[in-house]
Amino acid sequence: MPRAALTSTRTTARRTRRARKAMTWTSAAAGVLLAGALGTAAPAEASVPGGGDLAGGVYVALGDSYAAGAGIPAQSAGLCMRSDHDYGRLVAQSLAPGAYRDVTCAGAKVGALTTPQTDAGAIVVNGPQLDAVTPDTTLVTLTVAGDNLGTSDFGFGDVAAICSALSVTDPLGTPCRDFYKDTLGARLDSAGAELGSDLKLIHARAPRAAVLVVGYPAVLPDDPGQCLGKLPVTTGDLGFLRSVLGELNDTVAATARAGGATYVDTLTPTRGHDSCSATPWISGLFPTSPTLPLHPYPAGERAMADAVLNALGR
Structure with missing residues (x-):
């Protein structure tokens, strides 16, 4: 994507106001999903029986809502919405490490790895995730950067919701691409640089740990035309969203490899099960x-758990 600054115009302002009004349903749904106790969420650490290569070691799961399995029952940790079916938990069940620490959190941007994560009221919902990484850590998995795209805690989903709201303003054009211009690419560049620095910190804190950076699954199909009638977004903006997803994974992959980590591709194994498919493993804008x-x-x-296990040779 081009890298020019977002131009503030009266037309864009009007579109933004329309988009915010049209997104009332998103805020309401998020309010229901996010209902829970506020406060600092302590790491969920559980001893896992068994042995294997990780016997006596520690597995730490870091990342955002995709890593947390946010929204999938059963939930814990308040606004972090950690699921007992998130991919980290499934990997831990298979590997049986000496201990498992899950500090993933919905809405986590890259900065949440090193600084406390707060909600809109500045209440801390999760401490710095890297605090869970210690010298005895033998495995780290991490999915993060997608939330750096959004204008709220919902990251890429928030971008898609805005695209949907803007579609009524220019049904035959690319109102979402015109609204965001190249700001998403600039945000990714910044997130990638920050992620690279955090990978160095992980290696310094846990020099014995295998570090796996897990990419994002196939939210949209390779052919965005398959989403016509299924996602309320213009044809041109469906292509725009798919390109954003591609650049997101490309940035994460390049940063992981440059930072001495293993990149885990989850897009390939989820192809054909995107949000617009007949058998979706990823939800649409209105989850079923x-x-x-x-x-x-x-x-x-x-x-995603299977992709991590495959990367580990399991």
């Missing part, structure tokens, strides 16, 4: 069972 919009269902988290 509990999860966040454009986020994995339990089958999607299972596929």
Whole structure:
């Protein structure tokens, strides 16, 4: 994507006001999903019986709502919405490490790895995630950067919701691409640089740990035309959203490899099960069972866990 600054015009302002009004349903749905106790969420650490290569070691799961399985029952940790079906938990069940720490949190941007994560009222909902990484850590998985795209805690899903709202303003054009211009690419560049620095910190804190950076699944199909009539977004903006997803994964993959980590591709194993498919493992804007919009269902988290296990040779 081009890298020019977003131009503030009266037309864009009017579109933004329309988009915010049209997104009332998104805020309401998020309010229901996010209902829970506020406060600092302590790491969920559980001893896992068994042995294997990780016997006596510690597995730490870091990341955002895709890593947390946000919205999938059963939930814990208040606004972090950690699911007992998130991919980290599934990997831990298979590997049986000495201990498992899950500090993933819905809405986590890259900065949440090193600084406390707060809600809109500045209440801390999760401490710095890297605090869970210690010298005895032998495995780290991480999915993060997608939430750096959004204008709220919902990241890419928030972008898609705005695209949907803007579609009524220019049904035959690309109102969402025109609204965001190249700001998403600039945000990704910044997130990638920050992620690279955090990978160095992980290696310094846990020099024995295998570090796996897990990419994002196939939220949209390779052919965005398959979403016509299924996602309320213009044809041109469906292509725009798909290109954003591609650049997101490309940035994460390049940063992981440059930072001495293993990149885990979850897009390939989830192809054909995107939000517009006949058998979706990823939800659409209106989930048919509990999860966040454009986020994995339990089958999607299972596929992500399998990709991690395959990367580990399991």
